[in-house]
Amino acid sequence: MNKQNNTQNASTNHSFHGMKADARALKITGWLTGIYFIIELFLGFYSGSVAVISDAFHTFSAVGGVLIALIANKIAMRSPGKNHTFGLIRAEIVGALLNGVFLLLMAFYVLWMGYSRLQQSIELPTNIMFLSAFGGLITEVIAMRVMWKSQKNNLNMKGAFWHVIQTFVGSIIIIIAAVVIKLTGWYPIDPILGMLFGLVLFVASIGIIKQSFNILLETTPKDINLDEVVKELNEIEAVVNVHHVHAWALTTGKNVFMAHLLIKQDADHEQVLEKASQVFTNNPNIYFTTVQVEKKHHEDNEAEFIDYTKSSTQQKHSESHNAN
Ligand SMILES: [Zn+2]
Numbered sequence: 480m481n482k483q484n485n486t487q488n489a490s491t492n493h494s495f496h497g498m499k500a501d502a503r504a505l506k507i508t509g510w511l512t513g514i515y516f517i518i519e520l521f522l523g524f525y526s527g528s529v530a531v532i533s534d535a536f537h538t539f540s541a542v543g544g545v546l547i548a549l550i551a552n553k554i555a556m557r558s559p560g561k562n563h564t565f566g567l568i569r570a571e572i573v574g575a576l577l578n579g580v581f582l583l584l585m586a587f588y589v590l591w592m593g594y595s596r597l598q599q600s601i602e603l604p605t606n607i608m609f610l611s612a613f614g615g616l617i618t619e620v621i622a623m624r625v626m627w628k629s630q631k632n633n634l635n636m637k638g639a640f641w642h643v644i645q646t647f648v649g650s651i652i653i654i655i656a657a658v659v660i661k662l663t664g665w666y667p668i669d670p671i672l673g674m675l676f677g678l679v680l681f682v683a684s685i686g687i688i689k690q691s692f693n694i695l696l697e698t699t700p701k702d703i704n705l706d707e708v709v710k711e712l713n714e715i716e717a718v719v720n721v722h723h724v725h726a727w728a729l730t731t732g733k734n735v736f737m738a739h740l741l742i743k744q745d746a747d748h749e750q751v752l753e754k755a756s757q758v759f760t761n762n763p764n765i766y767f768t769t770v771q772v773e774k775k776h777h778e779d780n781e782a783e784f785i786d787y788t789k790s791s792t793q794q795k796h797s798e799s800h801n802a803n
Pocket residue numbers: 722723739740773776777778
């Protein structure tokens with residue numbers, strides 16, 4: 480006889496309400512950067528400055544990045560249905576992955592452009608550079624402000640946020656380069672700063688891609704101490720062993736935990752379940768749990784999974800499997 484237990488912790492750091500706020504922040508950012516892109520492109524063509532034109536395309540990439548994040552956010556907000564019982568919450572992670580790849584390509588582009596500019600420097604009109612950069616700084620500071628809170632614990636928002644940082648740093652680089660050129664006439668400062676920025680972008684994009692894959696490939700979330708949770712479950716008096724242990728994240732901040740508890744023949748299901756619930760309540764990083772309490776094993780293919788026998792909790796990959 481099996482008993483299923485589902486607990487849902489109230490402390491979700493990314494609720495539906497939060498997602499609506501995210502969407503609003505993304506929309507403001509999208510409009511701001513979109514309008515600024517058109518102005519900057521105009522300034523670039525008006526002056527003939529390649530530096531400003533290329534920064535305009537940076538800005539355009541940010542608009543695209545924000546748009547991807549917004550679409551992912553909209554899909555993720557759909558409520559669960561029979562055909563997608565988790566909702567489509569993980570669309571956020573797909574969005575983050577696309578954004579990460581996009582950022583990576585931009586990093587290569589910036590590095591390549593800086594390199595070819597070092598080979599052949601061009602004259603840059605500093606006044607237009609200043610004008611364009613200051614316009615950028617204003618829109619970017621506003622965008623970063625509205626996105627700051629949500630990007631901290633949401634990977635999708637983080638991807639979009641990094642796009643804005645990219646254009647923000649791009650604006651600062653234009654200002655520094657314009658000042659140096661005005662004072663010294665040394666043009667290579669522009670591609671050198673640009674390439675340094677490309678390296679930062681490269682590291683950031685790898686980080687986002689890596690985190691996305693961790694969630695898509697269902698690795699154990701870093702904020703769940705699996706050994707500790709299993710140890711606490713094993714400490715429940717009637718529990719003989721804990722097996723079929725899985726922990727993964729639906730999306731950033733929504734961790735799921737699942738386990739089977741083999742209990743003594745004379746033990747009481749309800750009591751064990753009650754004590755198990757307490758373990759999960761004490762662990763705020765677990766969003767949703769499913770626990771099967773059983774007096775004999777029911778699985779066919781359990782050999783595939785890690786077994787946590789009561790006596791050897793510390794032993795992560797215990798080979799012995801004391802079924803019954
Ligand atoms: Zn089992």
